[in-house]
Amino acid sequence: MPRFRALVCLPLLIAQPASAQEAVADWDLIRDDRQKMVMAYTVFDVGLGITFRCLDGGFDAVIGGLPEAGNRDQRPLSLAFGDDPIPHAHLWNVAVDETMAVSPLPAPLARKMREGGRLQLRVPDGAGEGRTLRYDLELPASSSAIDATLTACGRPLVDPRDAELEGLDEQGLPGGILWVRRPQPEWPSARRQYAKGFANVTCLTSPDGVLRDCVIETEHPRDGGFGDEVLSSVRRARVGPAEGEGPLPIRRMYFQVSFVMDGYSNAEDRERRRRSREAERREREAARQGD
Incomplete structure (x- = not known):
């Protein structure tokens, strides 16, 4: 058996605000039965893209088009919806493409994003060391595409327990x-x-x-x-x-x-x-x- 380590984890430069996309009925949807894949995605004119994907039973959420993460496996990102205050950054995993970040909790994020509306995204060190890059995006609502990805992976369309995740610390543990x-x-x-x-x-x-x-x-x-x-x-x-x-x-x-x-x-x-x-x-x- 191979030996290994298992680890249980844990000045502001503002980008031009992203213009809202033209009114659309839903996110784009791709189905590939041969690969057992269902994917919903949307793109913005600042070069960012957000994807939810069910691939052979595994569910992923990815934000692409970010500044390169460098030689790191994880990077901090802060997301806020509507006019909510910006929360503390949480660690996302860096994909092979260092401009892509993979959400640690994709299904709760999908259920939240399908509502559409304002999304505030902050990328610490995204504009250089010590400088935070901020995006202000307008998410299109998703009436069915995101639901299709959740359903394909057997994830519930509504889960009241999602609210409990908002109060967790960086280690993912409830208080006390x-x-x-x-x-x-x-x-x-x-x-x-x-x-x-x-x-x-x-x-x-x-x-x-x-x-x-x-x-x-x-x-x-x-x-x-x-x-x-x-x-x-x-x-x-x-x-x-x-x-x-x-x-x-x-x-x-x-x-x-x-x-x-x-x-x-x-x-x-x-x-x-x-x-x-x-x-x-x-x-x-x-x-x-x-x-």
Whole structure:
């Protein structure tokens, strides 16, 4: 079995506002039965494009046309809808094409974006180090195209639990909850082997700390087996209260597990390992204080 590391993650320059596209009934839709693909997309005159895709059961959301991410596996993006305040940036995964970013939670994003309306997007360091690039876009509403991608992947068209994700911290944990035992997946035994990959998963907490009703929100590469391996390891994972004792509330949470074969690393991998070790150190200290 190959050795690897599994890591559970975690001045303003303004672009010209994007003009609203001409009124359209829906997003563009492509179906390819041979590839088992359904894809909805829309493009803007500032060069950005947004795509939702169901490919052979895997669901993805991608923003393309961004400034190149450089030698990084993840990049921070902030999205706000309507006149909502800009939230803290969340980490998106960088695709092979470094101008494309992959959402960690594609289905909730699809259900939100199909409403259309104003979208504010900020790209930290997008205009150079220390300078944030801002886009102000007008999303066309989608009456059926985005729904077609969700349906093709068996994702619900309405999920009231989406609201619970808005209050999660950068680690994907609800307030007052921390890891007691993190998922410890093995390297997947998929037919095709990759040097690295990731899987993003949402779960519901239980009063006893067990995670249940877990769903693979997105994974890459799609045929690497990373998502299934994370789901298998979740059975042994546990969460607990950050302070004191007692049962946990039933809340939705999400996390990402990144797989990296030993010997393969770049600057972003090393920084993510540092953050992961720091998070684990804080959790150990919190657990000792609670004893």
